[in-house]
Amino acid sequence: GNSVTQMEGPVTLSEEAFLTINCTYTATGYPSLFWYVQYPGEGLQLLLKATKADDKGSNKGFEATYRKETTSFHLEKGSVQVSDSAVYFCALVPSGGYQKVTFGIGTKLQVIP
Amino acid sequence: GAVVSQHPSRVICKSGTSVKIECRSLDFQATTMFWYRQFPKQSLMLMATSNEGSKATYEQGVEKDKFLINHASLTLSTLTVTSAHPEDSSFYICSAQDGMGGETQYFGPGTRLLVL
Numbered sequence: 001g002n003s004v005t006q007m008e009g010p011v012t013l014s015e016e017a018f019l020t021i022n023c024t025y026t027a028t029g030y031p032s033l034f035w036y037v038q039y040p041g042e043g044l045q046l047l048l049k050a051t052k053a054d055d056k057g058s059n060k061g062f063e064a065t066y067r068k069e070t071t072s073f074h075l076e077k078g079s080v081q082v083s084d085s086a087v088y089f090c091a092l093v094p095s096g097g098y099q100k101v102t103f104g105i106g107t108k109l110q111v112i113p
Numbered sequence: 114g115a116v117v118s119q120h121p122s123r124v125i126c127k128s129g130t131s132v133k134i135e136c137r138s139l140d141f142q143a144t145t146m147f148w149y150r151q152f153p154k155q156s157l158m159l160m161a162t163s164n165e166g167s168k169a170t171y172e173q174g175v176e177k178d179k180f181l182i183n184h185a186s187l188t189l190s191t192l193t194v195t196s197a198h199p200e201d202s203s204f205y206i207c208s209a210q211d212g213m214g215g216e217t218q219y220f221g222p223g224t225r226l227l228v229l
Contacts, residue, residue, distance in 0.1 A: 032216040051216065089157075103157050108154075
């Protein structure tokens with residue numbers, strides 16, 4: 001079946017540090033890949049997505065590139081801010097219409113001033 | 114962008130009562146909606162897939178008679194927790210896919226349920 005493996009947190013960084021959260025997946029075919037962010041006490045917000053190999057999703061300074069050869073979709077940001085503190089979920093949806101989302105376990109990021 | 118709302122955002126109820134949670138897609142039609150449950154510091158657990166005009170599809174281990182799902186229109190799905198017990202206390206989140214078959218799911222802000 002499909003699966004998403006995400007690095008366990010928490011990840012604690014100082015403000016302006018470089019962020020990488022690793023995500024790898026297992027799926028047949030060509031799934032779409034997503035990063036969602038969840039702020040404390042809130043639902044999930046779509047951060048970025050990529051729907052085919054070598055696509056790069058980007059939003060709010062975050063980036064992730066769909067790497068088919070390594071089955072990875074690592075999230076990166078060059079300079080994190082305190083306001084980026086949240087839980088980040090990597091997810092995939094198999095290709096072909098309405099399909100269930102498979103989530104990673106979530107990585108908590110804490111940015112300290 | 115696509116917006117999904119949930120109501121209520123927070124509810125406290127007595128054990129044995131039923132609670133209804135609404136999930137609405139505000140600016141798009143959602144043939145399919147999903148209901149998740151999230152325990153503290155954990156990922157989302159899919160409970161059921163709600164299809165407009167037909168019965169919901171429940172995940173293994175989810176009691177369909179306890180968690181009633183109705184998807185009466187293309188913009189509204191409801192989850193009713195019947196005869197709630199303290200162990201049903203959780204964060205419930207819905208999501209919706211637009212009717213054009215896109216892969217992206219848009220999530221509601223969640224409903225925090227506390228059963229006393």
